[in-house]
Amino acid sequence: xxxxxxxxxxxxxxxxxxxxxxxxxxxxxxxxxxxxxxxxxxxxxxxxxxxxxxxxxxxxxxxxxxxxxxxxxxxxxxxxxxxxxxxxxxxxxxxxxxxxxxxxxxxxxxxxxxxxxxxxxxxxxxxxxxxxxxxxxxxxxxxxxxxxxxxxxxxxxxxxxxxxxxxxxxxxxxxxxxxxxxxxxxxxxxxxxxxxxxxxxxxxxxxxxxxxxxxxxxxxxxxxxxxxxxxxxxxxxxxxxxxxxxxxxxxxxxxxxxxxxxxxxxxxxxx
Amino acid sequence: xxxxxxxxxxxxxxxxxxxxxxxxxxxxxxxxxxxxxxxxxxxxxxxxxxxxxxxxxxxxxxxxxxxxxxxxxxxxxxxxxxxxxxxxxxxxxxxxxxxxxxxxxxxxxxxxxxxxxxxxxxxxxxxxxxxxxxxxxxxxxxxxxxxxxxxxxxxxxxxxxxxxxxxxxxxxxxxxxxxxxxxxxxxxxxxxxxxxxxxxxxxxxxxxxxxxxxxxxxxxxxxxxxxxxxxxxxxxxxxxxxxxxxxxxxxxxxxxxxxxxxxxxxxxxxx
Numbered sequence: 361x362x363x364x365x366x367x368x369x370x371x372x373x374x375x376x377x378x379x380x381x382x383x384x385x386x387x388x389x390x391x392x393x394x395x396x397x398x399x400x401x402x403x404x405x406x407x408x409x410x411x412x413x414x415x416x417x418x419x420x421x422x423x424x425x426x427x428x429x430x431x432x433x434x435x436x437x438x439x440x441x442x443x444x445x446x447x448x449x450x451x452x453x454x455x456x457x458x459x460x461x462x463x464x465x466x467x468x469x470x471x472x473x474x475x476x477x478x479x480x481x482x483x484x485x486x487x488x489x490x491x492x493x494x495x496x497x498x499x500x501x502x503x504x505x506x507x508x509x510x511x512x513x514x515x516x517x518x519x520x521x522x523x524x525x526x527x528x529x530x531x532x533x534x535x536x537x538x539x540x541x542x543x544x545x546x547x548x549x550x551x552x553x554x555x556x557x558x559x560x561x562x563x564x565x566x567x568x569x570x571x572x573x574x575x576x577x578x579x580x581x582x583x584x585x586x587x588x589x590x591x592x593x594x595x596x597x598x599x600x601x602x603x604x605x606x607x608x609x610x611x612x613x614x615x616x617x618x619x620x621x622x623x624x625x626x627x628x629x630x631x
Numbered sequence: 632x633x634x635x636x637x638x639x640x641x642x643x644x645x646x647x648x649x650x651x652x653x654x655x656x657x658x659x660x661x662x663x664x665x666x667x668x669x670x671x672x673x674x675x676x677x678x679x680x681x682x683x684x685x686x687x688x689x690x691x692x693x694x695x696x697x698x699x700x701x702x703x704x705x706x707x708x709x710x711x712x713x714x715x716x717x718x719x720x721x722x723x724x725x726x727x728x729x730x731x732x733x734x735x736x737x738x739x740x741x742x743x744x745x746x747x748x749x750x751x752x753x754x755x756x757x758x759x760x761x762x763x764x765x766x767x768x769x770x771x772x773x774x775x776x777x778x779x780x781x782x783x784x785x786x787x788x789x790x791x792x793x794x795x796x797x798x799x800x801x802x803x804x805x806x807x808x809x810x811x812x813x814x815x816x817x818x819x820x821x822x823x824x825x826x827x828x829x830x831x832x833x834x835x836x837x838x839x840x841x842x843x844x845x846x847x848x849x850x851x852x853x854x855x856x857x858x859x860x861x862x863x864x865x866x867x868x869x870x871x872x873x874x875x876x877x878x879x880x881x882x883x884x885x886x887x888x889x890x891x892x893x894x895x896x897x898x899x900x901x902x
Contacts, residue, residue: 366671367638392674392704400637403663425703432696433663 361385362476362536368397369404374625379405380412384455386462387418388538389448389473395422399429402441410439417454417462419472420445448472451549459483465549467540469574475537477550485525495519534630535590538597541571542580547588555630556585557622560595563607578608582615596622632656633747633807639668640675645896650676651683655726657733658689659809660719660744666693670700673712681710688725688733690743691716719743722820730754736820738811740845746808748821756796766790805901806861809868812842813851818859826901827856828893831866834878849879853886867893 361368364385372379382405387395395418405414416422423443430441446454446464449472455462458481465475484506491497495513497505505511511519535550538559550556561575570577576584578595585593593616598605605621612619620628632639635656643650653676658666666689676685687693694714701712717725717735720743726733729752736746755777762768766784768776776782782790806821809830821827832846841848847855849866856864864887869876876892883890891899 366668367641370638390703392671396671396674397637400663400667403667421703425700428699429696432661432692433667 363388363394363538364397364401365393366396366400369401371625372401375627379408379410382414383412384415384417384462386454386476386536387416387422388467388475388536389469389471390419390421390425391471391539394539398426399433402430403434405439406434406437413440413442415442415444417444417446419448419474446474448474451477465535465537465546467537467546468543469539469541473539475535475540475546477553478534478536480531480533482531483528485521485527487525491519491524497524532630539575541574542576542584544587547584550588550590552589552591554591555594555628556588556590556592557594557596558584559597560608560612561597561599563602563611566599566601578612579615582612582619585616585619591618592628593619594622594628595619634659634665634809635668635672636664637667637671640672642896643672646898650679650681653685654683655686655688655733657725657747657807658687658693659738659746659807660740660742661690661692661696662742662810665810669697670704673701674705676710677705677708684711684713686713686715688715688717690719690745717745719745722748736806736808736817738808738817739814740810740812744810746806746811746817748824749805749807751802751804753802754799756792756798758796762790762795768795803901810846812845813847813855815858818855821859821861823860823862825862826865826899827859827861827863828865828867829855830868831879831883832868832870834873834882837870837872849883850886853883853890856887856890862889864890865893865899866890 361382364387402414423445430437444454446452448464449466451466452464453461454464460481461479463477463479465477467473467475485508487502487506495511497511501511505521505524508521510521511524513519533553534555535553536557537546538557540546540559558581559576560578560581562570562577564577564579567577581595582593593612595608595612598608602608609619609621632653635658673685694716701708715725717723719735720737722737723735724732725735731752732750734748734750736748738744738746756779758773758777766782768782772782776792776795779792781792782795784790804824805826806824807828808817809828811817811830829852830847831849831852833841833848835848835850838848852866853864864883866879866883869879873879880890880892
């Protein structure tokens with residue numbers, strides 16, 4: 361989960377996602393609309409009898425703020441909440457498993473703020489089934505071949521790797537950037553990602569206000585997406601002043617065609 | 632506002648109530664579903680530029696829990712939040728203005744918990760317009776007569792008050808009781824109220840569970856309403872186990888006919 365505003369647990373349920381699959385929460389910055397849902401979410405997980413650790417990656421002040429609440433409101437915790445504070449000043453690898461890394465993206469807001477870059481790890485190539493049969497490749501060679509080795513047959517023939525495998529799917533990357541001024545350093549860090557979520561709090565008419573409040577306009581987000589050569593842009597975090605968010609979409613699309621509005625209870629593919 | 636669970640500010644907006652008319656919040660007890668909406672609500676009031684004081688009546692621990700959050704998340708507060716801790720052990724007058732009093736109703740839950748009794752004050756009688764004209768009653772006598780005095784005419788005739796006035800509307804009282812075991816002391820304190828909200832977390836099938844978790848069944852709430860001779864009962868705080876809350880209503884109505892289910896975003900008259 362990335363950020364956890366008030367009611368996040370309700371939205372989570374509405375999306376029919378499973379709480380049991382939620383293990384890591386990434387909090388971009390400590391404004392209420394990005395973290396006030398944590399006490400309720402954690403209480404609910406506790407009522408559900410969760411036992412797995414819950415990891416919260418956030419600016420360091422969160423632990424001191426949340427811990428007294430958890431001690432008071434969830435004193436018979438069935439699981440452990442583990443805080444992982446991160447530095448908001450430079451990109452930092454904050455999560456890694458066998459298929460994914462998460463790196464912070466330093467942002468510029470009224471308080472320390474980071475986005476997050478989710479990158480799949482390159483997977484081994486797929487071995488071609490028929491080649492295994494044709495050359496009678498023993499099982500113990502398979503992993504070596506998947507990872508790039510050629511195959512030496514018992515009679516000394518060398519079958520080049522390229523004949524034996526097809527490349528793995530290209531890795532996918534998703535970047536989340538909110539709240540922030542538009543930054544060239546972000547464009548640099550998210551270059552070519554499959555999907556960029558970027559805040560677009562204001563339309564052109566709010567450009568001054570965006571600058572004052574350290575936010576981004578839809579047009580600026582689109583410009584950033586274009587500079588970064590991302591595949592798709594998803595804009596969100598709209599100011600309540602826009603009853604109709606189409607104006608934001610129109611302005612963004614005038615710069616970067618592959619833009620969508622982030623709507624609640626919706627799924628967007630990273631492909 | 633009575634209690635302020637997560638998303639209360641959203642529900643408040645949906646009801647089209649005005650934030651500017653919200654001046655007092657009464658928190659029954661410090662479980663998350665009754666107070667986790669406070670940080671978000673207060674932050675929103677701050678963003679709206681509220682200047683009027685906000686009064687929070689709650690068990691005393693709330694101030695220590697909420698203050699660090701307000702200091703961190705709302706450090707440029709445009710208004711003051713004033714905490715009024717109350718003792719949960721005995722009925723206590725915690726609010727009074729010229730038309731209303733609020734008194735705590737001690738409850739029995741897993742932690743200190745109080746309900747609230749809202750009682751209108753008796754208003755002065757209405758003076759009968761034609762009597763003013765007939766006896767030429769001077770302006771300075773009006774308030775005395777409204778408050779029960781007879782009128783002495785210049786020629787010494789005494790006009791009894793009953794001829795000059797009609798009684799004010801009877802006062803209305805509303806009692807809110809959640810979360811709690813059913814208590815005879817509550818029935819005593821809410822005798823004859825116009826509207827009683829009482830929690831009914833479980834149906835008959837959850838009677839054991841209700842006792843274990845210090846909650847009330849729909850039937851017990853109805854029994855209490857009947858014993859107290861209230862005019863109407865509103866049951867709520869239903870366990871999520873009941874997809875269809877009709878079972879709760881049916882069981883309650885079998886004991887006390889004038890029962891309704893408390894539904895979200897709905898208005899119920901105290902008359």
